[in-house]
Amino acid sequence: MVDTQSDRPARAADIVDIIGPQEDFVIARIVATGASVSDVAAAHTWMNADDVMGESGIRPNTGRVAQVCQILQEQLSAQDDL
Numbered sequence: 001m002v003d004t005q006s007d008r009p010a011r012a013a014d015i016v017d018i019i020g021p022q023e024d025f026v027i028a029r030i031v032a033t034g035a036s037v038s039d040v041a042a043a044h045t046w047m048n049a050d051d052v053m054g055e056s057g058i059r060p061n062t063g064r065v066a067q068v069c070q071i072l073q074e075q076l077s078a079q080d081d082l
Helices: 012-019 024-032 037-048 063-080
Strands: none
Touching (some): 012 024, 024 063, 037 063
């Protein structure tokens, strides 16, 4: 289990532990952002929150968190198109 509060750069194994199995190119794109483990965890939480603007206490997605959210959103959109 990965420490989701870590500020070290996320590795592929960390990303899979946090968001689950993904295509290799998705993992590579996330690693390329330089996002930390905590950034990836925040993005995953943001993408899965029922009320991201309400009382959930989730920090806004900016910087690397926003980049990871964008990658995950693109992947979801691509899956929806199938």
